[in-house]
Amino acid sequence: xxxxxxxxxxxxxxxxxxxxxxxxxxxxxxxxxxxxxxxxxxxxxxxxxxxxxxxxxxxxxxxxxxxxxxxxxxxxxxxxxxxxxxxxxxxxxxxxxxxxxxxxxxxxxxxxx
Amino acid sequence: xxxxxxxxxxxxxxxxxxxxxxxxxxxxxxxxxxxxxxxxxxxxxxxxxxxxxxxxxxxxxxxxxxxxxxxxxxxxxxxxxxxxxxxxxxxxxxxxxxxxxxxxxxxxxxxxxx
Numbered sequence: 001x002x003x004x005x006x007x008x009x010x011x012x013x014x015x016x017x018x019x020x021x022x023x024x025x026x027x028x029x030x031x032x033x034x035x036x037x038x039x040x041x042x043x044x045x046x047x048x049x050x051x052x053x054x055x056x057x058x059x060x061x062x063x064x065x066x067x068x069x070x071x072x073x074x075x076x077x078x079x080x081x082x083x084x085x086x087x088x089x090x091x092x093x094x095x096x097x098x099x100x101x102x103x104x105x106x107x108x109x110x111x112x113x
Numbered sequence: 114x115x116x117x118x119x120x121x122x123x124x125x126x127x128x129x130x131x132x133x134x135x136x137x138x139x140x141x142x143x144x145x146x147x148x149x150x151x152x153x154x155x156x157x158x159x160x161x162x163x164x165x166x167x168x169x170x171x172x173x174x175x176x177x178x179x180x181x182x183x184x185x186x187x188x189x190x191x192x193x194x195x196x197x198x199x200x201x202x203x204x205x206x207x208x209x210x211x212x213x214x215x216x217x218x219x220x221x222x223x224x225x226x227x
Contacts, residue, residue, distance in 0.1 A: 009153070033215050042203060043156070045215040088155065093172075098163060100146050100171065101216065105155035 002027060002093050006104030014112050019076040021107035023089035030092055032065055032072045033101065038085040076109075084111050115140045119204050119219035125227050126191070126198065134189045134222045136204035143209065145187035146216065149173060150201040159202075162187055191224065199226050 003026045013019050023032065031050045035043040047056055049065035049072060056063045062075045076083055086108045090101040117138045126132045138145065147159040158171030162181040176195025181187055191198045201223050205216040 006155075035216075042218040042221050043216070045217070048215055090156075093158070099169070100144075100158050100161045102158070102172075103148075103156040105153065 002091060002102045004089060004091050004102055004104040006089055006107055008107055009105065010108045010110065012110045012112060013079055015081060016078050019079050019083070019109055021074050021087050021089075021109075023072045023074075023104050025070045025091055028069050030069075032069075033090045034063060034072075034074055035088045035090065035103075036085050037088065037106070041085075043088060079109070079111055081111055081113065084109060117204055117206055117217055117219035119202075119222050121222060122220065124222055124224045126224060127227060129193045131190055131192050132224065134191065134202055134204075134224070136187045136189065136219060137185055138187075138204075138206045138217075138219075139185060140206055140208070140217060141184075142206035142217070143184070144207045145181070146205045146207075147171075147177075147179065147187070147189045148203045148205065150203060150221075156203065159189065198224055200224060 005024045007022050033048045034046040037043045047063050052069050053067045054065040060077045064073045086106040088103050088106045090103045093099040093102045120135045144163050146161040148156040150156050157173050159177050160171055160179040162168035165181055165184050168179050168181050176192055178190045201221050203221045204219040207216050208214045
């Protein structure tokens with residue numbers, strides 16, 4: 001079935017440094033979504049990318065969808081302590097998308113002040 | 114405000130017991146999902162339901178059961194057949210198919226076997 005792989009598993013950064021997490025799929029995705037989970041909390045939807053090569057920005061966060069629609073990245077510029085958490089990518093479990101999402105294992109962002 | 118309510122927040126289960134986790138939403142979403150989260154494992158799909166009175170197995174359905182008698186409710190029963198039930202359980206919903214609109218998650222239930 002559909003697999004979504006995410007790297008790195010953990011990332012330690014100094015506050016103010018940049019951060020990037022990468023997501024790769026074994027198959028072409030119709031779209032990819034990103035979620036953030038704060039420590040002790042639940043995942044919260046951040047964004048969805050649909051088009052090949054799409055780039056979207058949310059303040060200091062930049063999301064990219066690869067040209068082949070098999071990979072994606074999330075980049076955070078100048079991290080702040082509020083960015084701490086686990087970032088997950090997710091894609092449709094099946095081509096049609098009616099079977100829910102499959103998630104990557106997430107990247108834990110740890111920020112040292 | 115609309116949202117998803119999961120209860121209880123913490124649940125302790127003895128070996129051999131069945132327990133039921135509640136999930137209620139007032140978002141008028143058609144689709145609902147149950148995921149299990151273990152450290153280092155990400156989120157894995159247990160069951161999902163696209164419409165009332167219909168549900169499908171996800172990737173790790175063994176030892177679990179669900180019902181969808183009302184649009185607002187999607188309870189999950191963890192049976193004694195589930196060998197390693199200690200985990201964080203997350204319920205989610207989506208307006209249509211998840212790949213079109215994304216999930217809204219509840220705050221989760223932490224289940225511990227004692």
